[in-house]
Amino acid sequence: MIKVKDLCKSFGDLDVLKGVNAEFEKGKTNLIIGQSGSGKTVFLKCLLGLIKPNSGVIEYNGKAYKSFSKEEKREISTQMGMVFQGGALFDSMTVGENVVFPLKMLTKMSRKDREKRVDEVLDRVNLGDIHDKLPSEISGGMQKRVSIARAIVNRPNFLFCDEPNSGLDPRTASVIDNLIQEITHEYDITTVINTHDMNSVFEIGENIIYLENGIKAWEGNKDNIYKTDNKKLTDFVYASNLFQKVRITQRRGL
Helix, strand or coil, X not given: CEEEEEEEEEECCEEEEEEEEEEECCCCEEEEECCCCCCHHHHHHHHHCCXXXXXXXXXXXXXXHHHCCXXXXXXXXXXXXXXXXXXXXXXXXXXXXXXXXXXXXHCCCCHHHHHHHHHHHHHHCCCCCCCCCCHHHCCHHHHHHHHHHHHHCCCCCEEEEECCCCCCCHHHHHHHHHHHHHHHHHHCCEEEEECXXXXXXXXXXXXXXXXXXXXXXXXXXXXXXXXXXXXXXXXHHCXXXXXXXXXXXXHHCC
């Protein structure tokens, strides 16, 4: 679990996060949504330890990050997996080399054990037969699945995803959503997803944080988001005709 208490972050005179409180539960897909400029990217980077907040507390499994020793900070970083917006695969490396990279960097596993683990995670994302292919030789959806395999190869306790469906068609995006949710449940990890994809919200939003101008303006799940009276949230979620139709259908019980 990750617990955030009164988190604030400013850049000069610009207040980006203004006292955000949130809990991201273990074994659930936790989503951060909000318009561009709402603070969700900065929030995610704070959770990852890439940006130091001005004030507030971030707790990982009950212990505040700012109280960690150097060794504990190094250890918590090894417990984090990251799926980047563009996949961020190394173009010059094969799929297998990309996936094994964190194990080489962060563990002392033998070569045999590393290879076994890579086989396991590639099989889990249904890509067991492309070890020797380069990223340029596979589709965008397959690249995202390789990125997920790399993120979980080190058996993380925390999985962070930054716009994991960016650039994907709706069907492939749904596959990625479901895969992330399945892995979250199977491995019982704390997954935090930064997304603007409302299909993801309605499909896998087990816990949703809505940020508005650096403030947590709403929290709930994919079921009760339909019933909210928060006008800014409903305007954001139902901005397209598709979601207006979804809302009407939901209200009518069709």
